[in-house]
Amino acid sequence: MTMHFSAPPALELVVLDMAGTTVLDDGVVETAFQRAAERTGVADRMPWDDALAHVRATMGQSKIDVFTHLAGGDRAAAERATAEFEGAYAEIVAEQGVAEIPGAADAIRSLKDAGLTVVLTTGFAPVTRDALIDGLGWNGLVDLALSPVDAGRGRPAPDLVLTALIRTETSSVASVAVAGDTVSDVESGRRAGAGFVAGVLTGAHDSSALELAGADAVLADVTHLHSALAERGLLPLVPTV
Numbered sequence: 001m002t003m004h005f006s007a008p009p010a011l012e013l014v015v016l017d018m019a020g021t022t023v024l025d026d027g028v029v030e031t032a033f034q035r036a037a038e039r040t041g042v043a044d045r046m047p048w049d050d051a052l053a054h055v056r057a058t059m060g061q062s063k064i065d066v067f068t069h070l071a072g073g074d075r076a077a078a079e080r081a082t083a084e085f086e087g088a089y090a091e092i093v094a095e096q097g098v099a100e101i102p103g104a105a106d107a108i109r110s111l112k113d114a115g116l117t118v119v120l121t122t123g124f125a126p127v128t129r130d131a132l133i134d135g136l137g138w139n140g141l142v143d144l145a146l147s148p149v150d151a152g153r154g155r156p157a158p159d160l161v162l163t164a165l166i167r168t169e170t171s172s173v174a175s176v177a178v179a180g181d182t183v184s185d186v187e188s189g190r191r192a193g194a195g196f197v198a199g200v201l202t203g204a205h206d207s208s209a210l211e212l213a214g215a216d217a218v219l220a221d222v223t224h225l226h227s228a229l230a231e232r233g234l235l236p237l238v239p240t241v
Contacts, residue, residue, distance in 0.1 A: 010236045011195060011229060013170040014111050015161050017060060017180030018122040018145075020203020022104040022222055023132055028092050030055060033066075035092075036085035042071050042078075059204035060182030062123050062154025086128050098135040101202050103223040108141055110226045115236035116177075119164040120145040123154050143168060155184040158192035165192075177234070179225055181205060186213035196234055198225060 019025045033055045034048070045051075051070050058066050063085050067078035108118050119142060122129050126147045133139060144167055148154035151163035165176055177196040178189030181203025189197035190213070199210030199218045207218045217228050229235050 009172065009174050009195065011116060011177050011234045012175040012236070013117045013119065013165060013168055014177045014179070014225070015119050015121055015164045015189070015194075016108070016142075016178075016222065017182070017185045017203075018120050018124070018129065018132060020059070020101075020181035021179060021185070021200055022101055022108070022120065023136070024099040024101055025203055026096075028089065028096070029059065031092055032085050032089040035088035036067075036081045037070060039088070040077065040081040040084050042067060042081045045070060045072050056204060058184065060123055060155050060180060060184035062148040063125075064148075065154060082125075086125050089124070089128055090131060093131065093135065098132055100136055101221055101223075103221070105136070105138065105141060107223045107225060114226065114229075117144075117168045117170065118142045119168065121155075121160040121164065122147055125149065155182075156187035156191065158188055161188055161192035161194060177225075177229065179219075179222060183209050183213040186210055186215045190214040196229065196232070198228060200225075 016022050019029055037051060054069060055066060064078055064082045067081040068075055071077040071081065111118050124147060126149065129145055129147050133145060144164065146160050146163055151159035153159045161176060161178055165173060170176060173193035174195040176194040178194045179198040179200055181200050182205050186197055186199050197214065197216050199215035200221050201207060201218065202221045210218050219225060219228060
């Protein structure tokens with residue numbers, strides 16, 4: 001019997017996480033979680049060390065889901081804490097400013113110059129997501145930015161990746177690459193059936209955790225993504241004009 005092996009399809013879409021992957025975090029998310037938990041009483045539900053461990057383990061997931069766990073399943077308390085989180089995050093950004101992972105904007109441009117569509121995804125609410133994009137001056141840099149409310153479920157569910165595929169009219173899940181700094185980012189890409197999933201080491205989780213989650217590659221940062229795709233022959237043959 002003759003076996004036919006086809007080369008993997010060239011990519012069309014790259015889905016990138018924000019905080020810890022393209023946007024410098026530097027502990028801001030953890031601080032915002034703590035402020036929100038303290039201000040809403042959620043911090044009284046469990047020892048903070050245990051709560052912080054859960055926050056770190058679930059980094060990248062929808063904030064309402066994380067707070068629902070911290071609040072012992074109390075959805076109303078979780079909703080209040082999530083709203084407070086967005087406010088606390090905005091406070092910290094106003095205090096400290098917002099910065100990209102060094103080279104992230106240029107990395108995104110290089111992917112677009114190669115003919116790829118680029119979408120940002122995040123566990124933040126749209127108001128926070130858009131404030132970060134505005135603060136970075138990234139309006140017009142990416143093709144689309146999505147939050148869990150735009151997709152249905154947050155990570156590690158596949159919804160954000162699949163919504164990006166649908167909204168951009170990408171031809172197949174095999175033509176999608178996903179990159180992020182958390183286990184949830186990698187799991188989301190794997191569950192969506194993405195053709196290539198990369199972890200990056202500029203955020204929450206280490207190489208072993210990202211590899212265990214199913215990353216095809218673990219990169220030092222997002223600036224290495226273009227070369228990783230090129231080495232694997234995954235870039236479009238003819239850049240889009």
